[in-house]
Amino acid sequence: MKLLEPFGAEFDLKSGVMQSAKHLIQRHLSDMRGMYADVAAENALLEANNPMIYEVYTSEVPEEAGQVLYCTTVIHPGRVGDEYFMTKGHFHSLRDRGEIYLGLSGEGYLLLQTEEGEPRAVAMHPGTAAYVPPYWAHRTVNVGKEPFVFFAAWPGDSGHDYGTIEKMGFPQILVSRGDKPALVKNPRFVSGAD
Ligand code: PAN
Ligand code: ZN
Numbered sequence: 001m002k003l004l005e006p007f008g009a010e011f012d013l014k015s016g017v018m019q020s021a022k023h024l025i026q027r028h029l030s031d032m033r034g035m036y037a038d039v040a041a042e043n044a045l046l047e048a049n050n051p052m053i054y055e056v057y058t059s060e061v062p063e064e065a066g067q068v069l070y071c072t073t074v075i076h077p078g079r080v081g082d083e084y085f086m087t088k089g090h091f092h093s094l095r096d097r098g099e100i101y102l103g104l105s106g107e108g109y110l111l112l113q114t115e116e117g118e119p120r121a122v123a124m125h126p127g128t129a130a131y132v133p134p135y136w137a138h139r140t141v142n143v144g145k146e147p148f149v150f151f152a153a154w155p156g157d158s159g160h161d162y163g164t165i166e167k168m169g170f171p172q173i174l175v176s177r178g179d180k181p182a183l184v185k186n187p188r189f190v191s192g193a194d
Contacts, residue, residue: 004061004062004067009059011057011072011151013104013105014104014105014149015074015105015147015149016057016072016073016074016104016105016147016149016150016151017057017072018057018059018071018072020059020060021057021058021059021071022058022059022060023056023057023058024055024056024057024058025055025056025058026052026054026055027052027053027054027055027056027087027088028050028051028052028053029042029045029046029050029051029053029080030046030050031053031088032053032088033046034166035086035088035166035169036080036081036083037081037083037173037175037186037187037188038080038081038082038083040081041080041081041083042080042081045080051076051078051085052076053075053076053078053085053086053087054073054074054075054076054085054086054087055073055074055076056071056072056073056074057071057072057073057074058071059071061156062156063156063157063159064156064157065155065156065157066156066157067155067156067157068153068154068155068156069153069154069155069156069158070151070152070153070154071151071152072104072149072150072151072152073087073140073149073150073152074147074148074149075087075106075108075140075141075142075147075148075149076142076147077106077142077144077145077146077147077148078142079176081175082175082176082177083173083174083175084141084142084143084174084175084176084181085141085142086111086139086140086141086142086174087139087140087141088139088162088165088166089111089137089138089139089140089162089165089170090137090138090139090160090161090162090164090165091115091136091137091161091164091165092134092154092158092159092160092161093158093159093160093161094155094157094158094159095115095134095135096134096135097134097154097155097157097158098131098132098133098134098154098155099131099132099138099152099153099154099158100129100130100131100132100152100153100154101124101128101129101130101131101132101140101150101151101152102127102128102129102130102150102151102152103124103125103126103127103128103129103130103148103149103150104126104149104150104151105126105146105147105148105149106126106142106144106146106147106148106149107123107124107125107142107143107144107146107148108123108124108140108141108142108143108144108148108150109121109122109123109124109140109141109143109174109181109183110122110124110130110132110138110139110140111138111139111140111141111170111172111174112132112136112137112138112139113136113137113168113170113171114135114136114137115135115137116191117168117171117189117191118171119170119171119172120136121172121174121183124140124148124150130150132154137164137165137170139165139170141174141181143174143181167190168189168190168191169186169188169189169190170186170189171185171186171189171191172184172185172186173185173186
């Protein structure tokens, strides 16, 4: 068996920038078409400037059982209509794999749901360790005016199932009401149990 060499990776606690990142994934609005509730606002933004919604600095750890993958995610501030910028969200392909997020800067929420569409929301601030238990789909949302940055670590063989969320959406969305975040029902949610 070939052992992996131990290493230290440097990243900036405020910006989330990881110097040794293997990849930088950049997700624009066009990469997540149909995920926001306000279709007219989405189309207008797509035509105007197709904004970058979030960036992910990924580690160089192999995606294998026994390894612990990690990354930093930076969600930019902004909204599509009333709805705050967010990640696509996913279930892990191996449903019984959990994950831990650590808030580094900015203000956000972790939205979760079970396969049956049971929703949960966890507020995240700098210093919040938000736990994603096995079997819960997860998405993060920036509800502040600064970038929302967090660190994540999860089992190397988890895999990512985006397709289920592309079909279902999440039961709840975060919208701005009087400049404050409000959790409301997602009018476009399609229950997996139906
Ligand atoms: C996170 C997410 C990251 C980006 O590392 O992958 O925040 O969100 P999406 O993957 O939903 O685009 C994680 O949950 N990994 O398992
Ligand atoms: Zn995950």
